Amino acid sequence: MSDYEPNLVCFSCKFGWGYLSEEDTLSSQIKNWIPIICSGKIDATYVVDAFRRGADGVLILGCPEGDCHYEDGNFEMRKRVYLLRKVLEAYGIEGERLKIELSVDPDGRRIPQLVRKMSDEIKDLGPIKKI
Numbered sequence: 001m002s003d004y005e006p007n008l009v010c011f012s013c014k015f016g017w018g019y020l021s022e023e024d025t026l027s028s029q030i031k032n033w034i035p036i037i038c039s040g041k042i043d044a045t046y047v048v049d050a051f052r053r054g055a056d057g058v059l060i061l062g063c064p065e066g067d068c069h070y071e072d073g074n075f076e077m078r079k080r081v082y083l084l085r086k087v088l089e090a091y092g093i094e095g096e097r098l099k100i101e102l103s104v105d106p107d108g109r110r111i112p113q114l115v116r117k118m119s120d121e122i123k124d125l126g127p128i129k130k131i
Contacts, residue, residue: 006056006122008032010115011046013039013074016063018108029112039063039100040073047084047098057097057122059115064102074102094125 009032012018018026018035027033032055036042039062050058060081062074078100085095099118105111 004123004127006119006127007054008057008059008115008119008122009034009050009055010059010061010111011036011039011042012061012108012111013037013063013069015069016067016104016106017061018105018111020106021108026108026111030115033111033115038068038070038073039077039102040068040070040075042077042080044080044084048087051088051093051097051128056125056128057099057118059118060098060100061105061111061114062100062102064104067104078102093128096125097122097128 010030011034014035014037023035026035039060042060047058060077062077063069065074068074081098081100085098088098089095101114
């Protein structure tokens with residue numbers, strides 16, 4: 001299992017994360033990075049579909065609480081993540097495989113760091129067990 005490399009999907013809000021950087025630059029550094037207009041626009045089916053297609057973890061990066069360009073999208077996504085963790089756990093998938101970070105990083109420098117950190121945490125969990 002030492003050669004296990006988790007497959008992560010990272011959704012990040014364009015208004016809070018990496019908007020001063022070129023998307024091509026960030027996408028070359030981060031595999032499976034999906035910039036979006038608001039974390040609140042991520043439908044639950046997108047997260048479930050990511051796991052269905054082989055993701056070992058999903059990281060969602062949204063604006064700080066109270067500072068959403070779309071008023072309460074980040075708050076709504078936080079609630080959705082809470083509920084999605086319960087659904088994943090019902091299917092035997094650890095809730096820790098789905099994370100949300102509400103902060104701001106205009107240059108996008110923290111995005112690769114957060115992806116690496118989550119990847120290390122997922123390595124400790126190992127691959128998702130097939131049910």
